[in-house]
Amino acid sequence: xxxxxxxxxxxxxxxxxxxxxxxxxxxxxxxxxxxxxxxxxxxxxxxxxxxxxxxxxxxxxxxxxxxxxxxxxxxxxxxxxxxxxxxxxxxxxxxxxxxxxxxxxxxxxxxxxxxxxxxxxxxxxxxxxxxxxxxxxxxxxxxxxxxxxxxxxxxxxxxxxxxxxxxxxxxxxxxxxxxxxxxxxxxxxxxxxxxxxxxxxxxxxxxxxxxxxxxxxxxxxxxxxxxxxxxxxxxxxxxxxxxxxxxxxxxxxxxxxxxxxxxxxxxxxxxxxxx
DNA sequence: CGTGTCACCTGACAGC
DNA sequence: TGCTGTCAGGTGACAC
Numbered sequence: 012x013x014x015x016x017x018x019x020x021x022x023x024x025x026x027x028x029x030x031x032x033x034x035x036x037x038x039x040x041x042x043x044x045x046x047x048x049x050x051x052x053x054x055x056x057x058x059x060x061x062x063x064x065x066x067x068x069x070x071x072x073x074x075x076x077x078x079x080x081x082x083x084x085x086x087x088x089x090x091x092x093x094x095x096x097x098x099x100x101x102x103x104x105x106x107x108x109x110x111x112x113x114x115x116x117x118x119x120x121x122x123x124x125x126x127x128x129x130x131x132x133x134x135x136x137x138x139x140x141x142x143x144x145x146x147x148x149x150x151x152x153x154x155x156x157x158x159x160x161x162x163x164x165x166x167x168x169x170x171x172x173x174x175x176x177x178x179x180x181x182x183x184x185x186x187x188x189x190x191x192x193x194x195x196x197x198x199x200x201x202x203x204x205x206x207x208x209x210x211x212x213x214x215x216x217x218x219x220x221x222x223x224x225x226x227x228x229x230x231x232x233x234x235x236x237x238x239x240x241x242x243x244x245x246x247x248x249x250x251x252x253x254x255x256x257x258x259x260x261x262x263x264x265x266x267x268x269x270x271x272x273x274x275x276x277x278x279x280x281x282x283x284x285x286x
Numbered sequence: 287c288g289t290g291t292c293a294c295c296t297g298a299c300a301g302c
Numbered sequence: 303t304g305c306t307g308t309c310a311g312g313t314g315a316c317a318c
Binding site: 088104122124168 | 287288289290291294295296297
């Protein structure tokens, strides 16, 4: 479910609400979610008594700073967080609850149970390859046009769609934002990266920044991630041009949006606008 | 290094 | 109503 803008939205809300909170206890009903440490009891014991110092993000990973430990959370397809008073009824698909000393509870729900948690000492990020090997972080000074060009300067037949989904190149793009960025850049998802012109690469670079920026401004594309007793927050509909719009008219030229499998993923594009 | 396929799960939806 | 098949915003393991 969540791509960079959604995770960033969750991060901002959680940071606001849980920094300074101390974990009083941990209820875990689906041990499978915990990858590290391998002993579930260890996971519980370490966390109990630790205080949230900060919540940060890298790519699609959420990082809970619980000095001297780091709790790394990946939401995969459907992971969600919500904050509740402890006497709120526990909703379906809640697998992990952090009981906080204030009486509130941070709850993790995940219908498909794909999410992962890694609890490691700070500074041992190398133990989590998916996180350690992430590529450039968009919207940071490191994500320059030159750096992006550099990544694409390979004589590779790899499709640009596969490239954009590769977290080791640019971190945080998923299927929606990849399709949207390619649409705004006017590039066919199947184009081999070696064939892209300097002009197209520049267009794509700008489009990536744009869609991510707008996604964050919209509070995440489609997330229903965060709820509290006030009702729902973080649910806004981003302006989507192609994703999930198969057969509907292209907002630019009106021809029907086509869906096909590229790089193993459902891919939406406008044959009229994307060459 | 690359690609495609499968697996991990549940639920929504289309078609019969 | 209820069955079956397909699909889903992610990633990692695997064979080739």
